[in-house]
Amino acid sequence: MKCSISEEQLSLYGSSDLSAQESAAVAEHLTKCALCRDTLADLQFSHQLFAESSAEPDCNDLHSVRDVVMQRLRQRREQSRWVLPAAIAAAMFITVPILVRNNIREDRRQTMTVASLAALPISPIPSLDLPDLARVNRAHHRRPKGSKRSSLRAVVLSTAPDGSSELKLATADPNVIILLQMDGITHEN
Amino acid sequence: MQMAIPLVRFMFEKDMLRRLIQEAKAGNAASFERVIHLHERAVLGLAQRILLNREAAKDAAQEVFIRFHKNLSRLDEERDLGAWLCRATSNACFDILRRTKQDLPLDLLSEPLDGALNPEESMAVTQQRRLIFSALKELSPRERQAIILRDLEGYSTGEVARILNSTEGTVRSQISTGRIKIKNFVVAQLGRRT
Numbered sequence: 397m398k399c400s401i402s403e404e405q406l407s408l409y410g411s412s413d414l415s416a417q418e419s420a421a422v423a424e425h426l427t428k429c430a431l432c433r434d435t436l437a438d439l440q441f442s443h444q445l446f447a448e449s450s451a452e453p454d455c456n457d458l459h460s461v462r463d464v465v466m467q468r469l470r471q472r473r474e475q476s477r478w479v480l481p482a483a484i485a486a487a488m489f490i491t492v493p494i495l496v497r498n499n500i501r502e503d504r505r506q507t508m509t510v511a512s513l514a515a516l517p518i519s520p521i522p523s524l525d526l527p528d529l530a531r532v533n534r535a536h537h538r539r540p541k542g543s544k545r546s547s548l549r550a551v552v553l554s555t556a557p558d559g560s561s562e563l564k565l566a567t568a569d570p571n572v573i574i575l576l577q578m579d580g581i582t583h584e585n
Numbered sequence: 586m587q588m589a590i591p592l593v594r595f596m597f598e599k600d601m602l603r604r605l606i607q608e609a610k611a612g613n614a615a616s617f618e619r620v621i622h623l624h625e626r627a628v629l630g631l632a633q634r635i636l637l638n639r640e641a642a643k644d645a646a647q648e649v650f651i652r653f654h655k656n657l658s659r660l661d662e663e664r665d666l667g668a669w670l671c672r673a674t675s676n677a678c679f680d681i682l683r684r685t686k687q688d689l690p691l692d693l694l695s696e697p698l699d700g701a702l703n704p705e706e707s708m709a710v711t712q713q714r715r716l717i718f719s720a721l722k723e724l725s726p727r728e729r730q731a732i733i734l735r736d737l738e739g740y741s742t743g744e745v746a747r748i749l750n751s752t753e754g755t756v757r758s759q760i761s762t763g764r765i766k767i768k769n770f771v772v773a774q775l776g777r778r779t
């Protein structure tokens with residue numbers, strides 16, 4: 397005997413996934429086909445095993461997920477807090493070499509405040525994106541003819557116990573070090 | 586009056602969630618942590634059911650909450666956060682299943698140690714899980730997602746289609762194929778019922 401209903405219809409039987417007509421046809425067929433009744437019993441049994449098999453999450457795993465997420469968000473916040481200071485440092489790096497050329501003579505040391513950074517939220521500095529600074533420098537800093545190239549070589553960050561911070565930018569020219577401080581910017585030649 | 590209690594509780598939770606999300610949007614980390622706390626069981630549970638692997642499920646859940654935080658400003662508090670998280674979890678799991686070349690080891694077979702089962706019951710649960718988890722490996726990632734959302738998470742076929750960004754017809758066929766594959770695997774291992 398060939399069955400008038402499919403295994404797919406049997407697998408969806410008993411839910412709203414079959415139309416009322418289809419459901420009625422399956423129910424009608426089941427009354428006279430032992431083969432399909434057996435298949436339906438197998439489907440129901442495996443479905444029950446499947447429903448019982450799911451594991452609830454372990455408390456330790458829940459804690460660990462939450463901890464990792466909060467830690468990653470904290471790291472992101474720390475980084476984004478330095479976007480503004482980093483941008484200002486980059487801007488300084490564009491302007492300071494010009495000032496260096498205009499104001500510093502090679503034979504004497506001079507300290508000069510370029511801008512007041514008193515309003516900046518400078519507290520512990522975890523890291524600065526050095527490649528980004530270097531890229532900004534290459535892109536925007538047109539070196540005046542005859543001046544020394546002073547591309548960024550290293551960034552040294554230090555924070556004093558009183559919370560004041562300073563950022564030291566070493567350049568390719570060993571005589572030029574740019575120093576950014578909490579209350580002002582000086583550079584040393 | 587008996588019906589009033591769950592209703593009040595539901596409203597309270599919804600109000601509380603809305604407030605927590607508003608605070609989280611304003612940058613309150615503690616409130617965001619509370620929101621995670623309210624949904625972590627559902628998210629990690631779903632990831633475990635789809636991936637059948639503990640570490641991979643944790644990775645997926647972390648990814649979901651990071652994504653949730655990134656999208657926080659665009660999220661409407663009125664919208665159903667549960668469905669959003671469910672979709673994000675399904676997607677994160679699907680990415681992991683697609684990326685993973687070899688099968689992930691099935692390491693969720695036994696009950697956690699604090700479970701209230703005696704050793705024999707625990708053994709039976711382990712064997713049953715091994716059988717079903719092996720059967721689930723016969724399913725494509727999409728079939729696995731669809732059948733888990735439909736049969737374990739209790740979403741309707743239409744809701745599953747929306748979560749998986751698919752059509753009802755496709756999901757219905759994935760659910761049907763999934764159920765038949767699991768049935769065939771169980772019959773092959775344990776024999777027929779009758």
Ligand SMILES: [Zn+2]
Pocket residue numbers: 398399400401425429430431432433
């Ligand atoms: Zn039949």
